[in-house]
Amino acid sequence: MAENVADKLARSGIRPSAQRVAIAEHVLVSSLHPSAEQVFASVRLMFPQVSRATVYNTLNLLVEKGLLRSLALSEGNVVFDPKVEAHHHLVDESTGEIHDIPWDDLVVQNVESLKGFDVSEYQVVMRGRSRENPKP
Amino acid sequence: MAENVADKLARSGIRPSAQRVAIAEHVLVSSLHPSAEQVFASVRLMFPQVSRATVYNTLNLLVEKGLLRSLALSEGNVVFDPKVEAHHHLVDESTGEIHDIPWDDLVVQNVESLKGFDVSEYQVVMRGRSRENPKP
DNA sequence: TCTAACATTAGACCTAGTCTAAATTTGTGG
DNA sequence: CCACAAATTTAGACTAGGTCTAATGTTAGA
Ligand SMILES: [Mn+2]
Ligand SMILES: [Mn+2]
Ligand SMILES: [Zn+2]
Ligand SMILES: [Zn+2]
Numbered sequence: 001m002a003e004n005v006a007d008k009l010a011r012s013g014i015r016p017s018a019q020r021v022a023i024a025e026h027v028l029v030s031s032l033h034p035s036a037e038q039v040f041a042s043v044r045l046m047f048p049q050v051s052r053a054t055v056y057n058t059l060n061l062l063v064e065k066g067l068l069r070s071l072a073l074s075e076g077n078v079v080f081d082p083k084v085e086a087h088h089h090l091v092d093e094s095t096g097e098i099h100d101i102p103w104d105d106l107v108v109q110n111v112e113s114l115k116g117f118d119v120s121e122y123q124v125v126m127r128g129r130s131r132e133n134p135k136p
Numbered sequence: 137m138a139e140n141v142a143d144k145l146a147r148s149g150i151r152p153s154a155q156r157v158a159i160a161e162h163v164l165v166s167s168l169h170p171s172a173e174q175v176f177a178s179v180r181l182m183f184p185q186v187s188r189a190t191v192y193n194t195l196n197l198l199v200e201k202g203l204l205r206s207l208a209l210s211e212g213n214v215v216f217d218p219k220v221e222a223h224h225h226l227v228d229e230s231t232g233e234i235h236d237i238p239w240d241d242l243v244v245q246n247v248e249s250l251k252g253f254d255v256s257e258y259q260v261v262m263r264g265r266s267r268e269n270p271k272p
Numbered sequence: 273t274c275t276a277a278c279a280t281t282a283g284a285c286c287t288a289g290t291c292t293a294a295a296t297t298t299g300t301g302g
Numbered sequence: 303c304c305a306c307a308a309a310t311t312t313a314g315a316c317t318a319g320g321t322c323t324a325a326t327g328t329t330a331g332a
Contacts, residue, residue: 006179017279017328037319051281056320072211076289076319108260109243117226117235119264124244128140128255153297153310173288187312193287211318212288 005029012065022047023058027068033079033098073098073125090126099130141165148201158183159194163204169215169234209234209261226262235266 005024006016013072014020026042027034034042040055059080069081074091079098088101101124111119141160142152150156170178175188176191191264195216198204205217210227215234224237239262247255 019258072208075208075214107245122262126255126258
């Protein structure tokens with residue numbers, strides 16, 4: 001799996017240094033939406049000498065190369081999203097967790113015909129709660 | 137107009153001190169989406185002795201009392217929105233400006249039937265450009 | 273092998289925002 | 303009107319997320 005991530009970086013023209021691979025493994029793998037500081041903390045557990053600057057540089061580089069997106073969905077937290085295809089988001093009001101909502105679960109009409117604007121991308125941002133675990 | 141804002145504060149149970157009225161006049165009046173620091177700067181022009189703490193306290197109080205909403209639409213900027221009714225937003229990618237899009241200009245389907253979540257509110261967040269001024 | 277380009281590091285720095293403790297202002301009962 | 307408690311404001315310390323810099327380490331490739 002290290003090979004996997006390293007190759008992915010290389011294919012995007014990012015030289016796969018040990019630090020970058022460690023960082024990318026943390027953030028490209030799970031479907032969480034971690035902040036830079038969370039990535040810094042987890043990467044440091046396995047790679048204690050990594051610097052904050054490298055984590056931020058790498059995350060920004062991954063965004064620039066299109067392997068990652070950054071999202072500002074709620075106050076005080078920029079988070080990173082490894083799912084770069086179009087999709088929607090729901091922010092859980094009790095836990096703060098961010099859930100991915102598949103693009104086709106919702107239908108948005110009339111974006112193309114909005115007067116006065118050329119829209120290059122959009123998403124629905126929802127706030128709410130995830131329902132009690134079904135049928136215990 | 138000062139009377140207007142003062143009354144509005146009073147009706148929401150906010151004691152309308154001179155500082156609060158000055159702040160509220162700046163942020164409740166225009167249809168811009170200013171950041172707290174922008175409000176602080178403009179209020180200070182007319183009211184130089186106002187403190188940063190009072191500006192932040194007042195803005196947060198206005199949000200708490202429902203006269204204002206805070207929005208995190210793009211990185212590094214929490215902004216305040218005096219339009220508290222449901223509506224959508226478009227962030228201009230060239231200028232950073234935030235435009236209000238009336239609720240009925242778009243139609244979003246299937247939010248109610250989303251499996252596993254109770255959605256309490258939502259909006260469409262768009263990125264794009266405002267089109268060249270029409271017919272010069 | 274040598275070297276220039278590239279990457280990493282520690283820590284200074286910056287900015288938005290919060291907190292604190294003291295001072296000021298205000299509303300109110302006497 | 304006066305005394306006083308409650309509410310508000312203030313300056314500035316503090317915090318957290320994030321950027322920048324200058325020195326150091328690493329790597330690709332002539
Ligand atoms: Mn992680
Ligand atoms: Mn203003
Ligand atoms: Zn996502
Ligand atoms: Zn708005």
